[in-house]
Amino acid sequence: MSSPTGPASGLPVRMPRPRQPGRHRRPEPVAAPEGAPALVLAVPGAPSITTRGLAEEVVSIARSELPGLDARIGYLDGTQDATVTSFPEFPSLRSVLAQASAERAARFERARAAGVGTGEPEGPVVVVVPLLAGPDSTLIERIRQAVADSGAAARLTDVLGPHPLLAEALHVRLSEAGLARADRARLFTVATAADGIVLATVGGEEAVQAAGITGMLLAARLAVPVMAAALDEEGAVAATAEQLRGSGSAQLALAPYLIGPELDPGLLDVAAKEAGCSVAEPLGAYPAIGKLALSKYTLALGIAPQQPSGTPVH
Numbered sequence: 001m002s003s004p005t006g007p008a009s010g011l012p013v014r015m016p017r018p019r020q021p022g023r024h025r026r027p028e029p030v031a032a033p034e035g036a037p038a039l040v041l042a043v044p045g046a047p048s049i050t051t052r053g054l055a056e057e058v059v060s061i062a063r064s065e066l067p068g069l070d071a072r073i074g075y076l077d078g079t080q081d082a083t084v085t086s087f088p089e090f091p092s093l094r095s096v097l098a099q100a101s102a103e104r105a106a107r108f109e110r111a112r113a114a115g116v117g118t119g120e121p122e123g124p125v126v127v128v129v130p131l132l133a134g135p136d137s138t139l140i141e142r143i144r145q146a147v148a149d150s151g152a153a154a155r156l157t158d159v160l161g162p163h164p165l166l167a168e169a170l171h172v173r174l175s176e177a178g179l180a181r182a183d184r185a186r187l188f189t190v191a192t193a194a195d196g197i198v199l200a201t202v203g204g205e206e207a208v209q210a211a212g213i214t215g216m217l218l219a220a221r222l223a224v225p226v227m228a229a230a231l232d233e234e235g236a237v238a239a240t241a242e243q244l245r246g247s248g249s250a251q252l253a254l255a256p257y258l259i260g261p262e263l264d265p266g267l268l269d270v271a272a273k274e275a276g277c278s279v280a281e282p283l284g285a286y287p288a289i290g291k292l293a294l295s296k297y298t299l300a301l302g303i304a305p306q307q308p309s310g311t312p313v314h
Helices: 049-065 093-113 137-150 164-176 205-222 236-246 267-275 287-300
Strands: 038-043 071-075 126-130 154-156 196-201 226-230 252-256
Touching: 038 049, 038 093, 038 287, 049 071, 049 287, 071 093, 093 126, 093 137, 126 137, 126 287, 137 154, 164 205, 164 252, 164 287, 196 205, 196 236, 196 267, 205 226, 226 236, 236 252, 236 267, 252 267
Parallel strands: 038 071, 038 126, 126 154, 196 226, 196 252
Antiparallel strands: none
């Protein structure tokens, strides 16, 4: 947000430029000013090269949407006693938050010494965005504890879903696996297209309920029944698959309502085998994930940015 005297401290602002005439003019570009709170992506699960690549892609998308954004990655199970400046391969969330806090305090101290600022920084030093599509009380509590242990003035956002863009991402992953038509409007046939979808999540009943909201959006896109089930509840996916079969679905697909790092290795394949379902890939670094992470960041700072949008898949 901006004012006649300049931008509000720490908030992304619209950069002045000549406006194009006409109703089809492009929106004014938005950039993050120097000193804005950092976006720290909280990554669950065991760190790995694959997880790091996924997280880096997500923050890269966020940076491309908001140039100048200070976006960092903290691993819930990362190196606990390392700091960003020592360049650990997988820095812990706690250490990333502590480092961001120390860096911002040093910037304000230099500004005070130069006579260009007084007082303490206002608002959060960092905004922590969990890399989770749905709620998982155990992981969220661990993230909260890491924030508390870091001593940083951090604001923790909600998880990324439910959201229509996640229904789009699920549709794309199913179509990539040959389990759904990429575009119903073109009316071409996919011989392996599923006529029932089990939407798999982790995090208990709360996560299943949240996944069900996105599942309704996915069902509207595909015109097939979609039911959510908990991967981490023994037999839940198989029972849901039987329920779909009992209602007339014959060819089922398992769609992970998961980004990937939060998923225990092998759990998805075991559930798919027990349920007799074909399986799609997790959401991964689908572009909507980075856009939604940025949307959570700007919302936490009290801004009303342009809503994230994706490429429609009818």
